[in-house]
Amino acid sequence: MTRFLTPIWLFSATVLGAAHPMITPAPNLKDRMVPVERDINPVSYVHGVLESLGSDVSSYVASGVPQFFQDFPSGDAVESSLGIDDDDLAATPTQVLNIPGYANWTEQGWNVRVHGNVYKQPNISQERLDDLANIFLIGTDIDELQPNEQTQARNLTASIFVVQQSDLNVTINFENDVDVRPDASGGVINAEGGAQSIQLPYETTAEGDFDAFIILQNTTGPNGGHLIAGNATNSIQSLNMYANGTLSGNATAYLVPPTGFTIISDIDDILRITKIYEPKEGLLNSFARAFTPWENMPEIYANWSASIDDFHFHYLTTTPEQVTRNYMEFIYKTYPLGSFDTRPLNFSDVSATLSIRKFLLDKIFQTFPQRRFVLMGDTTNSDVMKDYPQLVRDFPDQVQCIFLRNTSATDDGDLFPYDTSGFEGLDQRQYMFFVHADDLRGVDIVGGNCHNAAVQQNVTFGWQGQGFGNAAPALAIKGWNWGLLAMSITLTTIAQIVL
Numbered sequence: 334m335t336r337f338l339t340p341i342w343l344f345s346a347t348v349l350g351a352a353h354p355m356i357t358p359a360p361n362l363k364d365r366m367v368p369v370e371r372d373i374n375p376v377s378y379v380h381g382v383l384e385s386l387g388s389d390v391s392s393y394v395a396s397g398v399p400q401f402f403q404d405f406p407s408g409d410a411v412e413s414s415l416g417i418d419d420d421d422l423a424a425t426p427t428q429v430l431n432i433p434g435y436a437n438w439t440e441q442g443w444n445v446r447v448h449g450n451v452y453k454q455p456n457i458s459q460e461r462l463d464d465l466a467n468i469f470l471i472g473t474d475i476d477e478l479q480p481n482e483q484t485q486a487r488n489l490t491a492s493i494f495v496v497q498q499s500d501l502n503v504t505i506n507f508e509n510d511v512d513v514r515p516d517a518s519g520g521v522i523n524a525e526g527g528a529q530s531i532q533l534p535y536e537t538t539a540e541g542d543f544d545a546f547i548i549l550q551n552t553t554g555p556n557g558g559h560l561i562a563g564n565a566t567n568s569i570q571s572l573n574m575y576a577n578g579t580l581s582g583n584a585t586a587y588l589v590p591p592t593g594f595t596i597i598s599d600i601d602d603i604l605r606i607t608k609i610y611e612p613k614e615g616l617l618n619s620f621a622r623a624f625t626p627w628e629n630m631p632e633i634y635a636n637w638s639a640s641i642d643d644f645h646f647h648y649l650t651t652t653p654e655q656v657t658r659n660y661m662e663f664i665y666k667t668y669p670l671g672s673f674d675t676r677p678l679n680f681s682d683v684s685a686t687l688s689i690r691k692f693l694l695d696k697i698f699q700t701f702p703q704r705r706f707v708l709m710g711d712t713t714n715s716d717v718m719k720d721y722p723q724l725v726r727d728f729p730d731q732v733q734c735i736f737l738r739n740t741s742a743t744d745d746g747d748l749f750p751y752d753t754s755g756f757e758g759l760d761q762r763q764y765m766f767f768v769h770a771d772d773l774r775g776v777d778i779v780g781g782n783c784h785n786a787a788v789q790q791n792v793t794f795g796w797q798g799q800g801f802g803n804a805a806p807a808l809a810i811k812g813w814n815w816g817l818l819a820m821s822i823t824l825t826t827i828a829q830i831v832l
């Protein structure tokens with residue numbers, strides 16, 4: 334197998350792709366601090382600035398995707414950057430990230446989605462890990478963090494520096510041994526049967542990923558129990574799935590009936606405080622500080638889980654797969670149980686990063702053509718702003734509500750421009766921009782009135798954003814520059830460490 338033992342890995346195996354054999358040059362802050370004219374289209378302006386830097390990577394910044402979560406190395410790149418070889422790795426156990434999936438009811442029976450990644454965790458010395466963690470911490474050093482923050486920074490860094498395993502078969506053992514407390518999460522109940530072992534139909538991809546639907550046999554459980562047919566229940570049945578041969582690949586599958594309500598919720602800056610729009614804060618909130626809920630969203634979700642019958646929760650974030658465990662751990666101890674989606678590794682190049690959310694949304698909409706969806710997000714993600722209203726057009730009977738947190742209303746640090754034009758022509762009862770979590774209390778999801786009349790809507794359709802509106806354009810440019818700076822520091826530092 335070809336191995337890159339030179340720093341070339343940075344460019345060959347990461348998002349930069351072979352076509353970009355150069356590190357993005359550090360942006361010159363001074364040059365960018367030029368005043369902008371009014372009414373300029375912020376995206377084309379930013380693209381213009383970025384094009385002058387000569388890198389496609391920079392379009393991440395222009396799209397509101399947190400750029401510090403972009404350039405993760407994978408596979409061979411990790412090995413060569415850590416100076417480890419195949420023999421070192423062979424001695425470490427194979428691990429499986431098994432991401433909780435959903436199942437739909439078909440003519441053949443329950444059809445369950447199994448997705449995740451197979452990888453090995455190299456043994457990295459703490460000193461090395463600290464060097465690597467410092468890449469992600471702008472303006473601070475791991476030595477300056479509190480002990481619990483250091484642990485978190487090392488944990489996240491180690492999760493990123495894993496070696497994915499390609500061309501492997503994955504076998505999943507299904508067990509009906511979930512033990513959800515009655516009413517702990519919407520209508521989720523324990524499956525009474527369905528234990529079986531199934532080998533996935535394909536080997537893992539070049540990046541170690543697997544993602545397949547498989548049909549469950551109707552096996553009999555203890556006490557003669559069995560899976561309930563999807564058209565004979567409104568309840569969501571939960572069934573555990575363990576990746577065979579490892580204790581690291583435990584997950585739960587949610588067997589979701591054809592009709593009912595599903596909420597698809599983004600996580601960053603809606604379920605947790607991230608502040609992706611302030612790169613330094615975003616990095617600390619992601620790499621060092623414990624994940625913290627935003628306002629009282631946990632209470633809002635707990636109430637919905639208890640008051641809306643058989644409400645299916647699906648968490649869909651475009652954060653990269655490598656940090657899935659940290660996101661899941663936070664969600665499951667803070668919010669109702671449910672299925673999960675993060676960004677698979679083959680969606681790492683620029684265009685794929687920008688299309689992954691729609692790809693995952695289309696997949697769940699197509700899997701449940703008769704269910705009605707509640708979509709939750711915030712204004713700082715340009716893909717959310719585009720994709721959520723587009724779903725109303727693509728799947729006219731499937732969108733029940735769209736809720737968007739107006740992030741700039743509570744955070745003056747948020748200078749991201751955002752585009753509301755997709756909402757033009759939508760029924761106001763179908764969507765609401767809101768400021769505080771409590772604004773969600775007065776909505777009637779099941780009755781289809783998603784606008785709490787107490788929350789004044791000020792939407793004008795088109796580009797919004799303080800920096801590019803009437804006030805301080807230079808500030809906005811500074812905001813963008815921080816993004817660029819963060820990215821350039823990241824790339825340059827990785828290069829220095831590797832070199």
Ligand SMILES: *[C@@H]1O[C@H](CO)[C@@H](O)[C@H](O)[C@H]1NC(C)=O
Nearest residue numbers: 438439440441442562564565
């Ligand atoms: C339930 O679904 C199965 C499989 O699709 C089908 O054979 C059966 O007729 C359905 N039963 C009812 C009551 O619709």
Ligand SMILES: *[C@@H]1O[C@H](CO)[C@@H](O)[C@H](O)[C@H]1NC(C)=O
Nearest residue numbers: 424425426455456457458459
């Ligand atoms: C990791 O490496 C350190 C130092 O080389 C060694 O002491 C330790 O036993 C190794 N740990 C494992 C799990 O192999």
Ligand SMILES: *[C@@H]1O[C@H](CO)[C@@H](O)[C@H](O)[C@H]1NC(C)=O
Nearest residue numbers: 454488489491492658659662
């Ligand atoms: C990091 O923390 C998560 C959540 O606690 C845990 O599941 C994971 O195994 C840890 N990863 C590493 C590499 O230590």
Ligand SMILES: *[C@@H]1O[C@H](CO)[C@@H](O)[C@H](O)[C@H]1NC(C)=O
Nearest residue numbers: 500501502503532534535536
């Ligand atoms: C995976 O399973 C298939 C079908 O059983 C088999 O043909 C193939 O050789 C297996 N691959 C590996 C790497 O074991």
Ligand SMILES: *[C@@H]1O[C@H](CO)[C@@H](O)[C@H](O)[C@H]1NC(C)=O
Nearest residue numbers: 538542543544677679680685
């Ligand atoms: C990524 O892989 C999945 C299957 O794991 C496949 O469905 C999808 O089309 C691939 N996407 C890209 C952009 O290669």
Ligand SMILES: *[C@@H]1O[C@H](CO)[C@@H](O)[C@H](O)[C@H]1NC(C)=O
Nearest residue numbers: 442443551559560561562563
């Ligand atoms: C499984 O079989 C039992 C007994 O025949 C039947 O009552 C039940 O509906 C079946 N479940 C599914 C999921 O097909």
Ligand SMILES: *[C@@H]1O[C@H](CO)[C@@H](O)[C@H](O)[C@H]1NC(C)=O
Nearest residue numbers: 502503504530532577578579
């Ligand atoms: C499951 O794992 C066990 C132990 O790791 C192994 O002996 C067995 O062959 C595996 N089964 C399959 C179907 O992969």
Ligand SMILES: *[C@@H]1O[C@H](CO)[C@@H](O)[C@H](O)[C@H]1NC(C)=O
Nearest residue numbers: 510575579580581582583584
């Ligand atoms: C996964 O499940 C197995 C079987 O129940 C259990 O022994 C193991 O501790 C679990 N692993 C984790 C990480 O929870």
Ligand SMILES: *[C@@H]1O[C@H](CO)[C@@H](O)[C@H](O)[C@H]1NC(C)=O
Nearest residue numbers: 437438439444699700701702
């Ligand atoms: C079940 O999900 C699969 C995969 O998305 C989809 O192709 C199929 O049409 C769905 N079946 C039904 C009956 O909804």
Ligand SMILES: *[C@@H]1O[C@H](CO)[C@@H](O)[C@H](O)[C@H]1NC(C)=O
Nearest residue numbers: 739741742753766790791792
């Ligand atoms: C968001 O809040 C800002 C500041 O209050 C306001 O200018 C803007 O119109 C609001 N946007 C939406 C879509 O409600």
Ligand SMILES: *[C@@H]1O[C@H](CO)[C@@H](O)[C@H](O)[C@H]1NC(C)=O
Nearest residue numbers: 739742766767768789790791
């Ligand atoms: C709309 O503007 C009013 C008055 O400035 C403000 O109180 C409210 O929070 C704004 N609504 C949103 C969703 O930003």
Ligand SMILES: *[C@@H]1O[C@H](CO)[C@@H](O)[C@H](O)[C@H]1NC(C)=O
Nearest residue numbers: 633636637640641774775778
């Ligand atoms: C709880 O949710 C119900 C229905 O979804 C809603 O009517 C009620 O106002 C909510 N209560 C609180 C305290 O949020």
